[in-house]
Amino acid sequence: IWRSDAETFLNAHSVVTASNSQIAISEWCSRWKVAEQRLNHLDDIADGTFRYWKRLGVSNEQNLKSPSRLVLWSADAGEEKCVVKNVTNVKPKSYLPRSWTSLIVFSDAVALSERREFQLYKFPLVWAEPLQRDNRYFVRIYTPEDELHVEFNEAAAKADFLQVCHEWRTFDRRYARRRRQNTSGGSGLRRRYGEYTFSSAHPSFKNCIYEGSWLCGKPHGKGRLKYPDRKEYKGHFEDGVIEGFGELTVPAEQCNTSVVNSVFFTDASESPTSAKGDVYTGCWHNGQMNGLVSVKWANGSTYEGYMCNGLRHGHGVQQYTLGGEQQIYIGGWRMGMRQGYGVASSNRERYLGLWANDMRQGNGILISIDGAYHEGTFDRDRLVYGRLLCPAPDGEFNTIYEGHFEKAGVICEKGMLQVSRHDLIEGQMNGNLISGEVRLSNAIFKKCFRASSPLTPVGQSLSDEEPSAGRWTVPSEVKWKEMFEHFLMGDLRIEASSLGQQPSYDSLVGVLDHSAIWRSLAGTMTQIRNGVNIEKFSFVFDDRLEKIPSFDAPWSNTYYAMVVDYWRVALSNKFHPLCRLVNGLIEVFTSSYNNIGTHRAAYAELVHEFNSIISRLYAVVRILFTNLPPSNEMHTPVPICVDRVHTSSADSSELSIATASTISLNSLRGCSRNSSPQRHNVSEMSPSRVSCGSHKSALSDDFSVLTPACDFIVEHLFAQSYAIIFTIYSVSCAEADKRYWDRVVFLNAHTDVKLLTHLEVNRDLWPIDVENADDLDMPMIRATARKKFYKSAIHTLQRLSCEFNPSAKLAILAETFSEISACVTRFAEAGEKHVWTTDDLLPAFMYVTVRAQLQHLGAEIRLIGDFAPQLRGGGQIELMFTTLKASYMQICKEKSLP
Incomplete structure (x- = not known):
C-alpha cells in the first residue's frame, strides 16, 4: 500500500543528499513520522475490526465477514451516543429495511443492516457527498440504483463519515496511485471504473451487466453492456444513457455477412466479419442510433449512412438480397423508407429517379441490361407514361416509343412509335415492345423528315449547344441533397431553418456567422485528432486543419492559393468532413453511371448532374471562404499576378503578367x-x-487559357470520375x-x-x-x-x-x-x-x-x-x-x- 510513498521518499532523499545532509536528515524524520501515523491508523482499524466481529456473535451480520474486509467506521442505532440521527431510504423505498440497526463503512463496501437482514453496497460504485437541507447535517449515499440520506447530530460526525467513505481508495490498488492527485474530501473521485449488474427494476438496463467508466453513479465514458438475451454494446455512455460512438452486436444462429466498401467509414473492412450476428456501429443518441452508422445484418445485408431515432433517415447506402438477386440502393431515406432521389441497382436493371414511401414515385430513368432505356413518370413502382428507347439490332436506328405504359417494356393505350429515321406510327397500341410483340389498333403511319432520336451520335454534329434537360429529368439540385444537408447541418452546425429560408447554398454567405462555423469545424478536427489512433490508421494529421485561415481576406491570387491549399489538406485527411462529402459525392456519381448505367442516352443526364455537383460544392466551399466569387460567377478567372517565365534565351528571363496558375505561351514557343527537355514553367496550382x-x-x-475560380474542384472531381465520364462520352x-x-x-x-x-x-x-x-x-x-x-x-x-x-x-x-x-x-x-x-x-x-x-x-x-x-x-x-x-x-x- 505504501510502495508509492516509499519510492517518492527515496527519490527525494537521493536529490537532497547531493545538496545538504542536514536537509536529508530532516526529511527522513518527517517522513518517518508520517509513516508512523499511518501505521498507527492501520493498527486502530485492525483493533476496531476485531472488536466489531467479536461483538456480532452469531447474528445474521456474520455473513458480512471477509478475510480482507476491514471496518473503517460503524454506528449502532442502540448506542446512547450514536452520531447518526436517522437513515432515510430514498430509492427504491421498498428495497431497504424499514428500520436500521447498524451503518458500517468497510474497506470495500458500505453496509446497512437490521436484525434479520442487511444491504451491502460495494466500492468503488458507492458515492458519498454532503447534502444541504435546513441547516441539518445530511450525507447522500448513492449507488447505480439505490440512494440513502444519512442525518448526523453534528458537523464533526458528518465530516468524519465523509472522510472515511473516501478512504476506501487506500485499499484499492487501482486507485491508490491517484490518491494524491485528488485529495479533496468533497470530490470523492467522481469518475470510477467498475462492474455492476442491474436489477430487473432498472428502467433502461434490466438485468444487464455493465463494465466500464462511471460518473456519480451513472455509466459515463467507455464501457461494455451485456444484455440478458446475449446482446452486447461496446462504446460510449453519457449520464447513464448510450450516447456517442459505439457498437451493438445482436447474436444470430447463422451469419453470412458481406461488407460493402464505402467512404462513409474509412476503416471499413474488405473481409467478411467473423461475428455471427447483426452488428450496429455508429453514432448513438439517447439509446438509439442517430447520425452516421454502419449496419451489417446476419443475412448479409448492409446499410451505411445516416439514421434518426433508430430509423434510416437522410442519405444512405443499403445492400440486400431480394429473390436471390443482389440489390443496392443509394440515395435518400425518411423514417426508414426510401424517399427523395435515389439509385437502385440490381443484376438486371438500374433505376435513377424519385422515391416516395419506399416505392418509385415521380420522374425517373430505368436502364435494363439489354440496353432498353426507359424514362418517364412512375407511380407506385410502375412506369405509367414516358419514353422507351430500344437498341437497334442492326445498329442503324433505335426504336423509340413515347406514350402510356402498363409496366416497363409493355406499352398500352395511345402512343407514338418511331421505327426508323423517317417512319412514325401514331395511335392505339399494346404489347411488349422489347420482345417485338406489339398489336396496333386505330393507328396512323406517318413520314417524319427529322430524326428525333436522342441517341443520335453526338460526334456527328458536335453542336455548340449545351445538352438540354429531358422532359422527365429529375432536377439536378434535388440529387444528393441529403448529403449536402448532412454536411451543412451536422458538420458546420448550420440551423435547418437557415437552410430552408435561402433559395440556394450561395445565399447563405453573409447571413451566417462564418467565424462560428470555422470554430466549430476546427474544434471538430481537434476532437478527431484526440480520438483517433494515428498509429493504427497510419496517417499524419496536419495541424493546419485545426487553425482558422484568413477566410475574410480580399479576393486575390493569394486568397485563391490559400483556398486551394486548404482544399488539398482537407482532402488528404480521410476524417475531415469535407473529404467525406467530396468522396461521397464521387462515389454516388460513379455508382450511378457505371456498369448498366453506362448508356449513351444518359449523356445529358450525366452532364447536368456533374455540373450541379461542381456548382453546389463550390457554394459549400464559399460558405467557408466567403470572398470567393459567387456561384454564378465561379468561372471568373483568378486575379492576375506577376509570374516569372522563361524567354527564348535559356539564360535570361522576363516578368510576365499571368494568373495564379497559368503559363505564358511565349515561354512555350x-x-x-x-x-532543353523542360518546356515551360508550371506553378503547382494548375497548368493552364x-x-x-x-x-x-x-x-x-x-492569348492565354485562364484559370477559373472553381478549377480546384473541377480538377479533383475529374481526376476521380474521369473513367466513368469519358466512357459515357x-x-x-x-x-x-x-x-x-x-x-x-x-x-x-x-x-x-x-x-x-x-x-x-x-x-x-x-x-x-x-x-x-x-x-x-x-x-x-x-x-x-x-x-x-x-x-x-x-x-x-x-x-x-x-x-x-x-x-x-x-x-x-x-x-x-x-x-x-x-x-x-x-x-x-x-x-x-x-x-x-x-x-x-x-x-x-x-x-x-x-x-x-x-x-x-x-x-x-x-x-x-x-x-x-x-x-x-x-x-x-x-x-x-x-x-x-x-x-x-x-x-x-x-x-x-x-
Missing part, C-alpha cells in the same frame, strides 16, 4: 527552340496558360469516332509528303528537321519521311488524352498551335515572317491531328465543349477549339476518302 509567339498571325501574342460518340478512326488509319499509311499534298498544306509550311544530312540526300529523306513533319506538335497533341481537367486539355491544344508555329519558324521556308491565316492553319492542323492518332477525338472535343468555361468568352482559344472541331468534321465527312 521559346522553349521549343532549345534542346498558353500564348502564341511574337510573330504576327491569326494567333496574337496575348465514348459510347455517345461511338459511330462518329469509328468513322473518324477508320479514315485516320487509312491516311496514316501515306508518307508525310503524300499526306501533306492530299491535305493541301502550303508547301512553304512543310517543315522537317534533318540533322547530319547532305544536300543531295535531302529530297529523298523528305520524300520518304513518316511522322517527321511537325513532330513536336504531334507529340504535344497526343498528350490531350492524358489530361483529366478540360482546362488542361485546352492548354495542350494551345501548346500544339504554338509548336506548329515554332516548327514553321525554325524549319519551313516561310520562316518567322509567315502570317498565319485560317486557310493555312486548318490543313496544317489536320495533318497534326491525323498523325496524332487520337482514337476518341470526338469524345474529347465534346467533353471540352461541355466543361471548359473559357470557350464561352470567345477569343483565340475558341478559334483554336473551332479549328480542332473543323479538322475532325472534315476528316469524318471527306468524300474522297473510303
